[in-house]
Amino acid sequence: MNYKLKSDNFQSGRLIAGNYLFTGQEFIKNGLVEIDDEGVVLALDSLGNPPAEKAGVEFYNGIICPGFVNAHCHLELSHMESKLPQKQGMSAFCKSIMQLRNHDVDKQQEAMSLADKLMDIEGIVAVADIANTEASIRIKKKSRLKYHTFVETFGLKPDLADDIFAKASLLKVAFEANGLRATITPHAPYSLSENLFRLTVDAGNSEGIVSIHNKESRDEVELFSKKQGAMRNLFGSEVDLFLNSNHNPMQRIINHIAPDARLLLVHNTFVNSDDLEQIDAQKTTLILCPASNLYIENRLPDIDLFDKYNMPIALGTDSLSSNTSLSILKEMKIIEAHFPNIGLQKLLRWATLNGARALQMDGDIGSFDLDKRPGITLLSNIDFKNMKLTDNAVSRKIV
Ligand SMILES: [Zn+2]
Known part of the structure; x- marks a missing residue:
């Protein structure tokens, strides 16, 4: 962590402190951050233990965190809340x-x-958002959140690949024309013909980032391992051509990613240790959306195993079609309840700095490094004795 404690260097900014401050990497007891009018971090310090009284400090009961990053969302499916089985x-x-x-x-x-507003209130500052249409442009343009839009392609008919890719390219231009960052990205290993997959991943490579749904469902695993099952029935024979040439879909993704590009593997509900052996942890982030996994599959990824492999992990909410809220705090609570060994420090790292890194936004957000503008989120109702979230834990943006 390259922040410096700068107690001798306080300027005339706003001073915000709490029982703990989470820097993006670690906790500082009675930590204090100074920001300027624009929210830029000027200094970081501790008030000591017990905390010394300092004039002008806003002291909060709870943990002062950098703004959260939602590393996987589909904003345009928000109207489907509570409508799907x-x-x-x-x-x-x-x-x-x-x-x-x-x-x-x-x-x-x-x-x-x-x-979008509820994400802002809860303390999220940036979102990786999948788009299939222009529908979200208007909201994103006026949002306080930073969005990275992934324009998604899918289609199994090889002769339609050029058309599908051309439409995605136009959609990307539409987002960019509105000042919004956008990259074309593949939906999933099972839903693109070989030529559409290549066109799409090459486009992502040229911009240094690819996000793809990975081993999300039992049906997907069955499709690749047995070439049958509910997903084979859903897609019909169109998927056969592609299945015959792809025995290891995750390896195919990894092989196609450029050495200097970031890969976001989303969900990973059925990822096992063999899969983890293949993943290059230097350039890959596993994006976990546990609430959505419970909603669709009633199963969670093996998060303890991912942690044992030291995989970089970040958190996403998926969409309101498969979740009841777009809350990063809720995702943390689910992981804490099912994987009590992970601990709050790692969870917060996943919710902040790792998400920012995955989206290549860590030059500006994700931690209280000096000169960043990460936003400030207050996490309260914490069990400080055990350093755990309680069921009643809440988060809200204060800067
Ligand atoms: Zn998704």
């Missing part, structure tokens, strides 16, 4: 999504606007 598996879920594609445009805009 739970715990029925991926194929049933996909079928319902397709049926719900026709919708009231105003309701969709309203739902996206509300979801």
